Amino acid sequence: MRKTFEDLEFSKVDIGREQRTGHPEVIFGQGKTVEHVVRIFATLVEAHGRAMVTRATRDMAEAVRASYAQARYDAVSGLITCGVRGKFDGKxxxxxxxxxxxxxxxxxxxxxxxxxxxxxxxxxxxxxxxxxxxxxxxxxxxxxxxxxxxxxxxxxxxxxxxxxxxxxxxxxxxxxxxxxxxxxxxxxxxxxxxxxxxxxxxxxxxxxxxxxxxxxxxxxxxxxxx
The missing domain is CATH 3.40.50.1970 (Rossmann fold)
Structure with missing residues (x-):
């Protein structure tokens, strides 16, 4: 049976979500510790080659970028993003x-x-x-x-x-x-x-x-x- 989630004890990361819904799980950063965000982020990158955090802090971004230099943090939106996908038609x-x-x-x-x-x-x-x-x-x-x-x-x-x-x-x-x-x-x-x-x-x-x-x-x- 194909594994659909990774059990990190504090979080069960839904690595099967992209297959079910078309998009991978996105991390809601608010209320999480920096360590929690970093570990979930790493799990999603390993599974999908990309990850995103919403409502992220600068401390979270710095910790993520220590392992993923290509990750980007936008202080206005509070988003950390890493990896890209092909673009859909339309706008x-x-x-x-x-x-x-x-x-x-x-x-x-x-x-x-x-x-x-x-x-x-x-x-x-x-x-x-x-x-x-x-x-x-x-x-x-x-x-x-x-x-x-x-x-x-x-x-x-x-x-x-x-x-x-x-x-x-x-x-x-x-x-x-x-x-x-x-x-x-x-x-x-x-x-x-x-x-x-x-x-x-x-x-x-x-x-x-x-x-x-x-x-x-x-x-x-x-x-x-x-």
Whole structure:
């Protein structure tokens, strides 16, 4: 029987996940020790030739790079990545409503890129200055999937959803004033969007949005090439 996980005692690393789902397990760094991250990372690299950590610290990155000099750390997104895969057909476009949303948007960008997407990004195109968004109508129309990252009231997702025939993945962020409730207000606004074709991930979950976008493009690519 083929082994599907490696038992490290503190973690059972799911080395069979890529065969089941199309993508390998990704390490959620928050709450883990540096030693735990390094050992899980090494196990995934051995199994797949690549690995990624989300919500990583600089200490984690330095420890990983001590063994894998090719690993990259992006302090804005909090991602550690190592290894590459071939690119899918199509393109993911990541939009952020404001500059304050960029860290979550960059998590989506880095995730989608590492998982095989061609990614473009346009930041600070929120609805308070609608001309900034409308300047990119052509890019929105050309994208295969659009990720919209927005705090405050989260209105950008509905507007974009009404501009394109492509899937829109909305990411509410914890950026906003008091009644914003740390992201709950845009989350509920996005969930009740009147625009069809908008799906929603959890608050500040740029990783989930990037992962979903890559799954869409992977399916599209497999269908075109079959």
């Amino acid at each position: 993911a476009l990541v939009l952020s409503a404001g500059t304050s949303d960029i860290p979550i948007a960059e998590e989506a960008v880095g995730t989608a890129d590492w998982l095989g997407c061609h990614v473009e990004k346009r930041y600070d195109v929120g609805v308070a200055g609608i001309d900034r968004l409308l300047a990119y109508r052509d890019q929105i129309a050309e994208a295969s999937v659009v990720i919209v990252v927005a705090g405050m009231e989260g209105a950008l997702a509905s507007v974009v959803g009404g501009m394109t025939r492509r899937p829109v993945i909305a990411v509410p962020t914890s950026i906003g004033y008091g009644a914003h409730f740390q992201g709950l207000t845009p989350l509920l606004g996005m969930l009740t969007s009147c625009a069809a074709g908008v799906s929603v991930v959890n608050i500040d979950n740029g990783f989930g949005a990037g992962y979903n976008a890559s799954t869409i493009l992977q399916l599209m690519t497999e269908a075109k090439r079959s």
